[in-house]
Amino acid sequence: MNESREWSSQSIQAEINALRHKPGALLPILHALQDRFGFIPPDAVPLIAESLQLTSAEVHGVISFYHHFRTAPPGRHVVQICRAEACQAVGARQLEAHAKARLGIDYHQTTSDRDITLEAVYCLGNCACGPSVRVDNGVRGRVTPEAFDALLDELQTRPLEVIA
Amino acid sequence: MSIRVFVPRDTTALALGADAIANRLAREAAARGESITLVRNGSRGLAWLEPLVEVETPTGRFAYGPVALADIPALLDSGMLQGSVTHSLALGPTEEIDYLARQQRLTFARIGITDPLSIEDYRAHSGFRGLEAALQSAPPDIVEEVKASGLRGRGGAAFPTGIKWQTVLDTPADQKYIVCNADEGDSGTFADRLVMECDPYLLIEGMTIAGLAVGATQGYIYLRSEYPLAKEILDEAIAHAEQAGYLGENLCGSGRVFHLEVRLGAGAYICGEETSLLESLEGKRGLVRFKPPLPAIEGLFGLPTVVNNVLSLAAVPFILAEGAEAYATHGMGRSRGTLALQLAGNVKRGGLVELAFGTTLRTLMEEFGGGTLSDKPLRAVQVGGPLGAYLPESQWDLPLDYEAFAAESAVLGHGGVVMFDESVDMAEQARFSMEFCKVESCGKCTPCRIGSTRGVEVIDRIRADQNREANLALLHDLCETMVDGSLCAMGGMTPFPVQSALNHFPDDFQRAANGDRS
Ligand SMILES: Cc1cc2nc3c(=O)[nH]c(=O)nc-3n(C[C@H](O)[C@H](O)[C@H](O)COP(=O)(O)O)c2cc1C
Ligand code: SF4
Ligand code: FES
Ligand code: FES
Numbered sequence: 001m002n003e004s005r006e007w008s009s010q011s012i013q014a015e016i017n018a019l020r021h022k023p024g025a026l027l028p029i030l031h032a033l034q035d036r037f038g039f040i041p042p043d044a045v046p047l048i049a050e051s052l053q054l055t056s057a058e059v060h061g062v063i064s065f066y067h068h069f070r071t072a073p074p075g076r077h078v079v080q081i082c083r084a085e086a087c088q089a090v091g092a093r094q095l096e097a098h099a100k101a102r103l104g105i106d107y108h109q110t111t112s113d114r115d116i117t118l119e120a121v122y123c124l125g126n127c128a129c130g131p132s133v134r135v136d137n138g139v140r141g142r143v144t145p146e147a148f149d150a151l152l153d154e155l156q157t158r159p160l161e162v163i164a
Numbered sequence: 165m166s167i168r169v170f171v172p173r174d175t176t177a178l179a180l181g182a183d184a185i186a187n188r189l190a191r192e193a194a195a196r197g198e199s200i201t202l203v204r205n206g207s208r209g210l211a212w213l214e215p216l217v218e219v220e221t222p223t224g225r226f227a228y229g230p231v232a233l234a235d236i237p238a239l240l241d242s243g244m245l246q247g248s249v250t251h252s253l254a255l256g257p258t259e260e261i262d263y264l265a266r267q268q269r270l271t272f273a274r275i276g277i278t279d280p281l282s283i284e285d286y287r288a289h290s291g292f293r294g295l296e297a298a299l300q301s302a303p304p305d306i307v308e309e310v311k312a313s314g315l316r317g318r319g320g321a322a323f324p325t326g327i328k329w330q331t332v333l334d335t336p337a338d339q340k341y342i343v344c345n346a347d348e349g350d351s352g353t354f355a356d357r358l359v360m361e362c363d364p365y366l367l368i369e370g371m372t373i374a375g376l377a378v379g380a381t382q383g384y385i386y387l388r389s390e391y392p393l394a395k396e397i398l399d400e401a402i403a404h405a406e407q408a409g410y411l412g413e414n415l416c417g418s419g420r421v422f423h424l425e426v427r428l429g430a431g432a433y434i435c436g437e438e439t440s441l442l443e444s445l446e447g448k449r450g451l452v453r454f455k456p457p458l459p460a461i462e463g464l465f466g467l468p469t470v471v472n473n474v475l476s477l478a479a480v481p482f483i484l485a486e487g488a489e490a491y492a493t494h495g496m497g498r499s500r501g502t503l504a505l506q507l508a509g510n511v512k513r514g515g516l517v518e519l520a521f522g523t524t525l526r527t528l529m530e531e532f533g534g535g536t537l538s539d540k541p542l543r544a545v546q547v548g549g550p551l552g553a554y555l556p557e558s559q560w561d562l563p564l565d566y567e568a569f570a571a572e573s574a575v576l577g578h579g580g581v582v583m584f585d586e587s588v589d590m591a592e593q594a595r596f597s598m599e600f601c602k603v604e605s606c607g608k609c610t611p612c613r614i615g616s617t618r619g620v621e622v623i624d625r626i627r628a629d630q631n632r633e634a635n636l637a638l639l640h641d642l643c644e645t646m647v648d649g650s651l652c653a654m655g656g657m658t659p660f661p662v663q664s665a666l667n668h669f670p671d672d673f674q675r676a677a678n679g680d681r682s
Binding site: 023132 | 175176179180212214349350351353354389390391392427428430432444447449450465507511514538546550580583584596603604
């Protein structure tokens with residue numbers, strides 16, 4: 001993980017200031033923070049509230065409404081398994097059971113070595129070639145349990161600098 | 165002379181290893197002393213053939229696929245760079261591939277052919293002709309043309325696009341907006357993604373025409389966060405279009421204005437519902453609004469707003485360039501033009517199939533789809549996303565037409581067709597529909613928020629054989645309550661897949677959750 005992921009009030013405020021003047025700025029700000037820090041740091045909530053003239057409760061309400069936003073730091077890689085129908089039709093349920101067993105975690109959890117956070121997702125737009133899995137910003141298709149294991153080996157042996 | 169070789173870069177091609185294929189091709193060709201120019205085109209939409217490599221020859225483009233890394237040396241040895249058709253992966257001239265040749269590609273005429281980010285390619289393939297026509301027309305004439313085409317919204321509700329535009333045109337305001345609904349949340353759908361990743365200028369052109377038609381100078385593309393590649397490509401395309409004068413303060417030197425920005429959603433299915441989407445764009449929780457007022461009158465920030473699906477907007481450049489009649493001659497009944505169907509799930513030949521309305525579902529699944537991937541008998545097909553009904557074989561001869569589907573309590577929706585073989589447990593699918601509604605409900609109204617939670621519990625009891633008959637009756641009642649009492653189609657249509665499973669596959673509700681079908 002590179003060091004720009006370390007957050008401070010100043011770096012949070014800088015992200016907010018770059019976007020606060022846009023109409024409907026809250027989601028763009030939350031995305032910018034999560035892209036930079038991997039999650040929405042708790043200190044960000046009062047700063048955003050202050051900058052956008054909202055209450056902290058309102059900002060919390062928005063963060064919690066959207067599945068995409070995380071309030072705890074993820075592992076080095078985020079692995080999302082598609083749970084939706086087109087992938088179910090080609091074995092996504094078996095894949096998800098396999099992935100949980102193999103990693104020893106459930107959705108929204110991170111492995112103890114902090115390598116992998118597992119999440120559910122509902123469709124990645126790769127529905128003709130499922131089961132689909134998203135790893136960080138890339139999508140993989142036709143992910144059999146064997147292909148999933150190979151993917152994990154690849155992620156766990158890669159040097160950390162490769163993380164985009 | 166350097167030979168042009170095309171390796172697609174859409175999400176599906178990349179998910180199947182297209183980058184590695186491109187690298188290996190470049191290396192192997194160089195090692196053989198062959199000079200090639202790699203073009204990273206969009207996908208042709210033939211997902212089952214991805215990665216689909218094409219080679220340009222004096223007699224047109226030749227296709228090879230699906231290509232695996234290990235195939236590359238033998239493909240090159242076979243004379244692939246000269247268009248040889250001897251290798252078992254050789255498909256011959258791309259345009260003659262039956263799956264493609266039998267389609268009516270109006271909206272998707274360009275995908276896979278061009279480099280998605282090249283404005284020169286876009287122009288060379290009739291791009292911006294619709295915009296040029298619109299710049300010569302008065303706003304009411306543009307709206308009339310869209311009305312005359314018969315185009316209906318492709319996002320699901322099938323509302324006539326021209327009539328929506330007329331309302332926005334007729335509502336005076338200092339600021340109006342064009343909002344493109346690119347939330348594409350339905351499982352089994354990827355046509356919006358293909359437009360955005362493979363032909364982004366088409367969407368930009370369609371939105372600009374919409375802006376000219378109704379007097380809006382600002383557009384937003386509300387894009388789901390699950391599509392990072394589409395975001396990257398759209399952002400780049402918008403920057404190019406601004407530089408080239410196709411967006412911004414002075415469209416093609418006309419003095420007219422249109423600005424465009426991509427905004428990301430955040431993983432909420434309900435934000436595909438247009439009023440929830442507008443709340444989200446305003447930076448709020450995506451709670452569905454009461455209607456009226458219609459977004460066309462009080463939309464984004466309370467101002468008149470066109471909200472249209474990607475495919476609705478992407479159909480418009482053709483209509484303006486070729487005329488409403490050229491579009492409306494396709495189709496049947498009140499369903500005019502073409503529909504982008506997306507074959508997905510357990511299907512041998514999945515991909516994008518753009519056809520005039522009227523083909524039967526069976527033709528689509530058999531002649532295009534080639535049956536199931538598993539080679540087991542096809543049992544059920546869900547059309548129109550997670551809120552669409554599951555259709556049993558007795559309904560596969562329905563023509564793909566909005567009214568024909570509605571008459572059977574089914575929907576075409578956004579054109580997703582998800583096939584399941586005989587191993588599917590329809591009670592488990594019904595449970596998933598309720599579970600999905602529970603996860604994705606915006607929470608504003610009780611029948612949806614509480615009903616879906618109860619729905620999951622009731623189906624669990626049925627599957628566990630606890631008071632089965634009483635719980636089946638309860639499930640029927642619950643479905644009716646949700647249909648009648650929900651504010652929007654999330655709660656109002658979740659019962660469609662559940663009821664269709666109950667009605668057409670009752671046996672699946674009579675056996676244990678993981679037991680035999682007996
Ligand atoms: C729960 C729900 C989800 C929806 N998701 C989408 C979507 O992802 N994309 C879309 O274009 N329309 C979606 N719609 C339909 C929109 O509310 C709206 O009808 C559409 O964007 C209008 O554009 P059109 O007339 O071009 O179809 C959804 C509707 C509901 C009720
Ligand atoms: S039906 Fe569901 S999603 Fe729609 S407004 Fe009601 S609670 Fe929200
Ligand atoms: S349903 Fe899994 S990618 Fe669409
Ligand atoms: S949330 Fe609407 S009834 Fe309680």
